[in-house]
Amino acid sequence: MLCFLSLLLFTLSLTPISLSQPPPPRALLINCGATTETIISGRLWLPDTDFITTGTRINFTQNVLHPTLSTVRSFPLLPQRKFCYVVPVYRTGKYLVRTSYYYYGGSGEGELPPVFDQIVDGSFWSVVNTTEDYGRGDASYYEGVFRATGKSMSVCLASNVYTTSDPFISGLEFVLLGESLYNSTDFGNSSLRLVARHSFGYNGSMISYPDDQFDRYWEPYGENTPTVSKGTNVSIDGFWNLPPRKVFQTQWTVNQPRSMEIPWPLEPLRSSVYYIALYFAEDTGASSRTFNITINNVTFYDNLRVPPTGIALFANRWPLSGLTKIVLTPASGSTLGPLINGGEIFEVIPVGGRTHTRDLIGLNGLKNGFQNPPFDWNGDPCLPKESSWTGVTCSNGSNIRVTGLNLTGMNLLGSLSPNVANLTALSDLWLGNNNLSGSIPDLSTLRMLKTVHLEDNRFNGPFPSSLANIDRLQELYLQSNNLTGQVPSSLKAKLGSNLRVDPQNS
Numbered sequence: 001m002l003c004f005l006s007l008l009l010f011t012l013s014l015t016p017i018s019l020s021q022p023p024p025p026r027a028l029l030i031n032c033g034a035t036t037e038t039i040i041s042g043r044l045w046l047p048d049t050d051f052i053t054t055g056t057r058i059n060f061t062q063n064v065l066h067p068t069l070s071t072v073r074s075f076p077l078l079p080q081r082k083f084c085y086v087v088p089v090y091r092t093g094k095y096l097v098r099t100s101y102y103y104y105g106g107s108g109e110g111e112l113p114p115v116f117d118q119i120v121d122g123s124f125w126s127v128v129n130t131t132e133d134y135g136r137g138d139a140s141y142y143e144g145v146f147r148a149t150g151k152s153m154s155v156c157l158a159s160n161v162y163t164t165s166d167p168f169i170s171g172l173e174f175v176l177l178g179e180s181l182y183n184s185t186d187f188g189n190s191s192l193r194l195v196a197r198h199s200f201g202y203n204g205s206m207i208s209y210p211d212d213q214f215d216r217y218w219e220p221y222g223e224n225t226p227t228v229s230k231g232t233n234v235s236i237d238g239f240w241n242l243p244p245r246k247v248f249q250t251q252w253t254v255n256q257p258r259s260m261e262i263p264w265p266l267e268p269l270r271s272s273v274y275y276i277a278l279y280f281a282e283d284t285g286a287s288s289r290t291f292n293i294t295i296n297n298v299t300f301y302d303n304l305r306v307p308p309t310g311i312a313l314f315a316n317r318w319p320l321s322g323l324t325k326i327v328l329t330p331a332s333g334s335t336l337g338p339l340i341n342g343g344e345i346f347e348v349i350p351v352g353g354r355t356h357t358r359d360l361i362g363l364n365g366l367k368n369g370f371q372n373p374p375f376d377w378n379g380d381p382c383l384p385k386e387s388s389w390t391g392v393t394c395s396n397g398s399n400i401r402v403t404g405l406n407l408t409g410m411n412l413l414g415s416l417s418p419n420v421a422n423l424t425a426l427s428d429l430w431l432g433n434n435n436l437s438g439s440i441p442d443l444s445t446l447r448m449l450k451t452v453h454l455e456d457n458r459f460n461g462p463f464p465s466s467l468a469n470i471d472r473l474q475e476l477y478l479q480s481n482n483l484t485g486q487v488p489s490s491l492k493a494k495l496g497s498n499l500r501v502d503p504q505n506s
């Protein structure tokens, strides 16, 4: 319900700029570190306080490129810990997620921006390295396409081995994409990490909303002499990826029927598989323009005859490594040179998995029962493996279960939620030496329990006799509480000296 209402709200609260423009994207725009709402180019940016509970807001008053970049949220450098934004989403919605970073200078003179990881739900997304952009005075943007697996989606930052100062973030955007966009990718198994998106032969400022209804960023790629066309007016409705019309209004071409070599993307790629979409539209009405396309000498498409209505060519999982060169070679007999209008390339990255739903319910119940849950109890509890929640241990393999919970001596206040009963793979439950009160809930569903430590708390109510039926139980510490009732004699016999209770219970 929260999800639906919030998204509706975002849609309604965006003021349309004019009737001829497409409706604003169904988007959630978060201005990290801000305390008030801002409307920029008719779009609403929310402060981040409803979406995150940790970190420090930093407001630096210097001239910046974009109003949202003047505040950031910064997080302490803590290895193995992630800091997560959690936002409401449509379950199974396909989202374009964009993070932006504009370094605020850190705390020390001449400090370089930190390098760290970004994570979506349980999956590693990419390393954030803003050093080069910072050197040029630019902001850095990262974009990916991810499928929501539940009613919320998390984007987290985590330190990695290169991190030497506090990770931070300036902006976070979630745009709901149409179902047909990038639909040749199986988003159940993979996500897309944007490498480059260009409008060829275009030398203006970046193309985005409202030209692109999903506010994707199309950068100018104006190599050689760009040929600005006579304004090809292509209907984009037939394109699954719904590229902006504007991309078809400029092109990169050559006058003679000779080969064109396009170094694209410009940066060397790591060895992986990539999703590639190339966009073309004929602007002359000519029908004799035919060419072959190769990528690093491998045939991508032969005898392409570009129609005036435009065409898009896709590759779902194209292996690439290092520098890439696209070559367009006119077919013999073609009287015109090749042309190209736009291109998108994404790395196909694996979905890292997700903690079992029952464990998510269990841990979120526990979190709600604690008045002061650990600061990092957001995002996926088990994944990525190297940044699971404080005190949580998990199983390996494809069915990720919570096997251990150890929050000994964390000064926890509050109660032990009955939802602990959902953690059915739990073998060790250690919550000793805290300030938990209330009664101990029914634990009889926790058939895997081996050790239970709830000592040194303020639990009251009856002794948890539900534990008597757990075969695997080897160790039970309940002393220094205020429980009533007697230990079942079967437990006494089974546990022997591994049973510790207050005198009134024995």
Ligand SMILES: *[C@@H]1O[C@H](CO)[C@@H](O)[C@H](O)[C@H]1NC(C)=O
Binding pocket: 033, 034, 035, 036, 059, 060, 061, 071
């Ligand atoms: C940032 O600080 C300036 C000056 O102190 C203040 O006017 C502005 O409202 C602050 N911005 C935010 C988003 O807190």
Ligand SMILES: *[C@@H]1O[C@H](CO)[C@@H](O)[C@H](O)[C@H]1NC(C)=O
Binding pocket: 115, 129, 130, 131, 132, 162
């Ligand atoms: C970050 O980027 C800079 C500039 O490109 C590079 O010199 C540096 O090695 C990178 N750092 C890491 C940890 O990759």
Ligand SMILES: *[C@@H]1O[C@H](CO)[C@@H](O)[C@H](O)[C@H]1NC(C)=O
Binding pocket: 179, 180, 181, 183, 184, 240
């Ligand atoms: C992608 O979406 C288009 C338009 O809805 C549809 O025609 C096509 O079959 C879809 N492709 C896949 C692989 O689902």
Ligand SMILES: *[C@@H]1O[C@H](CO)[C@@H](O)[C@H](O)[C@H]1NC(C)=O
Binding pocket: 186, 188, 189
């Ligand atoms: C996606 O993952 C599932 C489970 O691992 C597997 O059965 C399926 O074949 C995968 N699909 C693709 C297209 O890789």
Ligand SMILES: *[C@@H]1O[C@H](CO)[C@@H](O)[C@H](O)[C@H]1NC(C)=O
Binding pocket: 203, 204, 205, 226, 228
């Ligand atoms: C783009 O290219 C056209 C034609 O070469 C030129 O007239 C125009 O000034 C250029 N615009 C920019 C922003 O460089």
Ligand SMILES: *[C@@H]1O[C@H](CO)[C@@H](O)[C@H](O)[C@H]1NC(C)=O
Binding pocket: 231, 233, 234, 235
């Ligand atoms: C392009 O075509 C659309 C309808 O297909 C029309 O609304 C628009 O005005 C046209 N634009 C130009 C520049 O001709």
Ligand SMILES: *[C@@H]1O[C@H](CO)[C@@H](O)[C@H](O)[C@H]1NC(C)=O
Binding pocket: 296, 297
């Ligand atoms: C492509 O082929 C040309 C000649 O056929 C060769 O010189 C070049 O090294 C090849 N490039 C790649 C990336 O394989």
Ligand SMILES: *[C@@H]1O[C@H](CO)[C@@H](O)[C@H](O)[C@H]1NC(C)=O
Binding pocket: 292, 302, 303, 329, 330, 331, 332
């Ligand atoms: C284009 O591809 C076709 C089909 O593979 C091939 O016969 C033709 O020689 C190629 N043309 C050029 C100019 O490479």
Ligand SMILES: *[C@@H]1O[C@H](CO)[C@@H](O)[C@H](O)[C@H]1NC(C)=O
Binding pocket: 394, 395, 396
């Ligand atoms: C998970 O796998 C790692 C090595 O891949 C191993 O060290 C660890 O003990 C395993 N954990 C469990 C709970 O099986």
Ligand SMILES: *[C@@H]1O[C@H](CO)[C@@H](O)[C@H](O)[C@H]1NC(C)=O
Binding pocket: 406, 407, 408, 428, 430
């Ligand atoms: C739980 O944490 C405490 C304190 O850090 C430690 O002494 C104990 O061995 C841990 N228990 C398990 C099962 O790891």
Ligand SMILES: *[C@@H]1O[C@H](CO)[C@@H](O)[C@H](O)[C@H]1NC(C)=O
Binding pocket: 358, 361, 418, 419, 421, 422
């Ligand atoms: C989770 O635990 C609660 C309380 O014990 C129970 O009502 C609910 O059915 C459980 N849900 C699942 C999915 O196990």
Ligand SMILES: *[C@@H]1O[C@H](CO)[C@@H](O)[C@H](O)[C@H]1NC(C)=O
Binding pocket: 460, 461, 482
């Ligand atoms: C223990 O519980 C009894 C009633 O159940 C209460 O009277 C007493 O004050 C409690 N003692 C402590 C130390 O909380």
